[in-house]
Amino acid sequence: MADRARAAAAILRIGLIAGTLDIGENLVFNAFRHVTPTMVFQYIACGLTGPWAFHAGWASILLGVAIHYTIALFWTALFYVASRRVTVLVRRPVICGLAYGALVYLVMNFVVLPLTRVPHPAVAMTMASRISGVLALLFCIGLTVALLTRRLAGRVDALRAPGPARLP
Numbered sequence: 001m002a003d004r005a006r007a008a009a010a011i012l013r014i015g016l017i018a019g020t021l022d023i024g025e026n027l028v029f030n031a032f033r034h035v036t037p038t039m040v041f042q043y044i045a046c047g048l049t050g051p052w053a054f055h056a057g058w059a060s061i062l063l064g065v066a067i068h069y070t071i072a073l074f075w076t077a078l079f080y081v082a083s084r085r086v087t088v089l090v091r092r093p094v095i096c097g098l099a100y101g102a103l104v105y106l107v108m109n110f111v112v113l114p115l116t117r118v119p120h121p122a123v124a125m126t127m128a129s130r131i132s133g134v135l136a137l138l139f140c141i142g143l144t145v146a147l148l149t150r151r152l153a154g155r156v157d158a159l160r161a162p163g164p165a166r167l168p
Contacts, residue, residue: 010152011077014145019072021140028130044068047116072141075104079145083153090153093146101142105134 003026027037041064046055048067053060079100083089114120 006029007080007153008067010149011073012120014080014148014152015073015076016069016074016146018132018141018144019069021144022072022136023068023131025140029129029136033129036143041065041068043118047113049115051119071108075141076145076149079151080149085148089146094143097143097146098138099142100146101138101140102134104141105137107136109133 023040027040030036030040040063041061042053042056043066045060047057048063049056049060053063056063079089091102128167
């Protein structure tokens, strides 16, 4: 039971850090485009509620925050659980984290987003916004989750390379 509590605490901590970095990048990037934090969180809520979110005030803002962190926690939990079985994820956190961030980007943008209630196209996707989105998921989600999973998972045995050679 202590292992499960430790894992849950690690997932929560990592997910909150990664989710905060990700939304922070999003808010800063969108501020340059004159998109307010209210609009960002209502856009996120719109995925679940449709256009109602843009008229619901604080309810949709809070829903957007909750949805954002739920998604960040989901991706964190998935990586964390996978890292318990596939040790290369913690042995090589940089390359695996970047690859994971790319996977998250592809799934969120080409599988999840089309299934939401977001009006398509809700916002014109510029090259700058596409690049920002990719980089945010590579670094804020993928790399952050991988590095913190390695650090917080306490998986010393997973850090050993096969055979006589070891990682530093």
